Amino acid sequence: MTEPTASAPPGLAVEHLSFGYGAELVLRDVTFSVEKRRFCALLGPNGAGKTSLFALLTRLAMPRAGRIGIDGLDLAGAPRAALSRMGIVFQQSTLDLDLSVRSNLSYYAALRGLYGRDAARRIDAALDRLGLRDRAGVKARELNGGHRRRTEIARALMHGPQLLLLDEPTVGLDPESRAEITRHVHALCETEGITVFWATHLVDEVAPGDDLVILHQGRVLARGVAAEVAGDRPLEAVFLDMTARSA
Template sequence: MSFDSPPALSVAELSYAYGRKVALDRVSFAVAPGECTILLGPNGAGKTTLFSLITRLYASRQGRILIAGHDIGKASRRALAQLGVVFQQPTLDLDLTVLQNLRYHASLHGLSRRRADTRIREELERQGMYERRKEKVRQLNGGHRRRVEIARALLHEPRLLLLDEPTVGLDVPSRKAIVEYVHRLCEESGIAVLWATHLIDEIFETDRLVVLHKGTVRGKGPIPEVLNTAGAETVGDAFHMLTREAA
């Protein structure tokens, strides 16, 4: 990785409101290539709004979002071409095979059939799913469906991967496998990850944190830095202290 590389994601002074209700208030942070950043926040913190702005489902006139150096407001196509997303709600077509789902998504990104099949094989083999490529998604359990969604998000080789609570509803072995896979992916491929979760046990010591509460960033940075900010000894305690209501 070059030290001159821009952040995979840069969010600067980002604000957004639904009428008079402020959802985000001057949110700023960055995610570097090869870095896994965990976005923590209770319900109503603004995580969904933030992801909606990064994916361009919403547009904000206040603040800037850059993906791999491209301003999402001024160069949306270039910015979004560097983005892969796994939403909390499943989005695969259950009646298509794994291969059909992935080929369809690859075509949306303009990949040729030959290139698409090469990338599909690479991503499915990484997760031990290539032998199941001809099965209908309906036949897969929740953990294997998530693996397919992650593979789909990586087909076009994005610089940034957004994960919106991807392990919700999965059993412990499936959660563990996905958490370990994503962290290994960061280390080996250099992709940047922004992972929204409320499960403390999904956090690795090497991760960075962004703690969001009521639309503002209450703590961010490497885990030791966030612990120091909160005056806490564990991530769980830090999260509680940074998001608790004043008496």
């Protein structure tokens, strides 16, 4: 994880971000950056502030202080341009269960102003990218949890974003589906050069070479490459020790 430079702004920059409800702060001076084309895991226990951070990144909430940069764009100063560079997968599913996989993607394409051959080409590419071509005509309610998540990821990538945000994307999935989704998104990052910011409370979703931000009680406890943060100990043990000490 590197610091931003004038010539190469990071895919995501969060600087001195604070946020709260009433008098209670849930994020306190949060600062980190994610290089372009890197997979960064935001690791924290439930209640750490991960979802609040995602609300700020997607403009569903406004910070009390601090700045967010998306691919060199200031989110507050140029929100439409910055948001157009993001693909987002929220923790709760947002698929229309009565529509087929292809119809869900078509509806999203229309919302993005994509029509005709361009939309069809992007939909086919998204289906192929996530291995969903054989399920294109299946209603979303008939899919298992893993394929619903794949559909949401395919949808989030249709407009060609530079940054993909995923908030606890494997919640509720069985272990095999969790591992499959994690592998898919890591592969997207490596093969297509997408910057990924993946929130999770599960240590086994973090690969040794991933960038890592550990968040607890609204504060950043550690940041860096996962293997370097762990040192000569298992990452799970380091994570548990950090969060226990700061409890």
